[in-house]
Amino acid sequence: MTQEEYRRLIEQSTASQFAFRDRWEAMENDPAMSIDPERSGRILSDVAKRLNDNYPFFHPRYAGQMIKPPHPIAIAAYLLAMQINPNNHALDGGPATAAMELEAVASIAGMFGMQEHLGHLTSSGTIANLEALWVARSLHPKKKIAFSPNAHYTHSRMCNVINTESRTVDTGSLEHLETEFKKGDIGTLVVTIGTTGTGAVEPLDAILPLAKKYGVRIHADCAYGGFFTILARAEQPVIAPGPFLSLHQCDSIVIDPHKHGLQPYGCGCVIFADPSVGTLYKHDSPYTYFTSSSLHLGEISLECSRAGASAAALWATLQYLPLLPEKGFGPILTRTRHAAVSFSGLLKQHPQLKMFCDPDLDIVTYFPQPKQFSASGVSAASRTIFEEGMKRTDAPLFVATLNVESELIQRNNPTFIADAPSTVILRSVLMKPEHDSFVPQFIDELAALSNTVV
Numbered sequence: 001m002t003q004e005e006y007r008r009l010i011e012q013s014t015a016s017q018f019a020f021r022d023r024w025e026a027m028e029n030d031p032a033m034s035i036d037p038e039r040s041g042r043i044l045s046d047v048a049k050r051l052n053d054n055y056p057f058f059h060p061r062y063a064g065q066m067i068k069p070p071h072p073i074a075i076a077a078y079l080l081a082m083q084i085n086p087n088n089h090a091l092d093g094g095p096a097t098a099a100m101e102l103e104a105v106a107s108i109a110g111m112f113g114m115q116e117h118l119g120h121l122t123s124s125g126t127i128a129n130l131e132a133l134w135v136a137r138s139l140h141p142k143k144k145i146a147f148s149p150n151a152h153y154t155h156s157r158m159c160n161v162i163n164t165e166s167r168t169v170d171t172g173s174l175e176h177l178e179t180e181f182k183k184g185d186i187g188t189l190v191v192t193i194g195t196t197g198t199g200a201v202e203p204l205d206a207i208l209p210l211a212k213k214y215g216v217r218i219h220a221d222c223a224y225g226g227f228f229t230i231l232a233r234a235e236q237p238v239i240a241p242g243p244f245l246s247l248h249q250c251d252s253i254v255i256d257p258h259k260h261g262l263q264p265y266g267c268g269c270v271i272f273a274d275p276s277v278g279t280l281y282k283h284d285s286p287y288t289y290f291t292s293s294s295l296h297l298g299e300i301s302l303e304c305s306r307a308g309a310s311a312a313a314l315w316a317t318l319q320y321l322p323l324l325p326e327k328g329f330g331p332i333l334t335r336t337r338h339a340a341v342s343f344s345g346l347l348k349q350h351p352q353l354k355m356f357c358d359p360d361l362d363i364v365t366y367f368p369q370p371k372q373f374s375a376s377g378v379s380a381a382s383r384t385i386f387e388e389g390m391k392r393t394d395a396p397l398f399v400a401t402l403n404v405e406s407e408l409i410q411r412n413n414p415t416f417i418a419d420a421p422s423t424v425i426l427r428s429v430l431m432k433p434e435h436d437s438f439v440p441q442f443i444d445e446l447a448a449l450s451n452t453v454v
């Protein structure tokens with residue numbers, strides 16, 4: 001994106017705001033709201049100065065956490081709507097953005113292949129999951145909610161919030177799951193499609209028939225991986241399509257447009273397969289719902305105020321980038337997936353670096369192999385690479401660290417000494433299409449860096 005392209009979009013957004021204002025009777029601005037150009041300019045440069053204390057999330061050199069800037073069209077649409085500031089808590093808080101929200105959510109439900117659905121945007125994946133777990137609890141009040149140890153840490157926290165017992169299970173073993181299901185006390189199983197740590201896709205397609213047999217509900221946490229469903233529908237899928245193609249059979253799904261959907265933060269989404277769960281939300285708020293008697297957004301969400309601008313941004317992005325394998329989001333995700341595949345291919349040729357596990361999506365996990373090939377040795381070397389990479393002024397490399405069970409490393413590396421229960425390894429989220437062509441250089445620099453520490 002050039003500055004000129006960007007400026008054109010932003011100018012259109014501000015011009016639209018003043019066109020909107022011009023539709024109404026002229027009014028006088030209160031002097032208390034006037035903008036002093038000198039002071040406001042100075043404050044804004046102070047903000048810019050303070051924001052320098054940030055990592056270059058937009059750059060392929062940044063492959064740390066799940067962060068990248070929004071799409072320019074999302075930024076422009078967000079700005080355009082935000083100047084009006086509609087609130088999607090109810091239809092009359094912002095009719096236009098409420099309609100855009102319904103359309104955007106319907107597109108996402110369509111991507112999953114759901115025939116029917118009830119869903120809405122939330123302010124985050126955590127809140128979206130909370131809502132799904134709350135519905136799970138409402139439908140099976142006496143039963144537990146189960147998830148794997150690799151599920152997002154907020155699932156156990158949210159079970160606490162809703163005062164529901166949880167249990168960790170091994171979602172990778174059908175035998176184990178059947179034993180657990182037979183006990184009859186699990187109401188809902190959370191299956192993670194793209195774990196936050198390694199991007200692992202849990203075997204949803206294999207789990208579903210078993211869950212149906214025992215009457216266990218399935219909630220799919222696709223906060224990170226959901227958009228990869230597009231690639232599962234490609235003629236030649238570059239990911240294992242099975243789990244994605246069975247998502248429509250789940251009872252609820254969470255996806256984070258503010259992760260792979262190119263949206264600003266504040267955009268999660270929860271979708272239920274059975275629209276009748278909407279009745280669980282019944283409440284009485286006489287002052288907010290006076291314009292409509294039908295079920296609308298405020299009536300099917302735990303949150304009240306939400307940015308209508310989020311809906312406008314997502315709607316605009318989905319217009320510009322359709323959820324299709326061959327255009328729009330498909331080519332972007334194909335590139336990020338390819339980046340991870342070539343990263344692991346190149347890394348495997350390197351004597352001092354080792355893959356932790358093969359990537360299912362676009363997150364790679366790996367570790368240096370120091371002379372002292374032990375949990376403590378690998379942890380120390382990983383931390384040094386993490387810190388030194390960040391410190392390099394000319395060519396920094398931003399990666400992340402991840403704690404894993406030492407036993408998992410030992411399984412594939414017989415000479416590894418597990419002198420601590422867990423080991424710190426390295427993790428890189430290659431979620432930008434620009435990562436793809438940068439991978440060979442990334443590996444070269446990473447290898448050079450690891451040579452200095454091992």
Ligand SMILES: *Cc1c(COP(=O)(O)O)cnc(C)c1O
Nearest residue numbers: 124125126152196221223224256
């Ligand atoms: C990021 C993530 C969450 C939490 O979502 P937030 O939007 O950060 O609140 C939940 N589950 C998974 C799998 C995630 O990757």
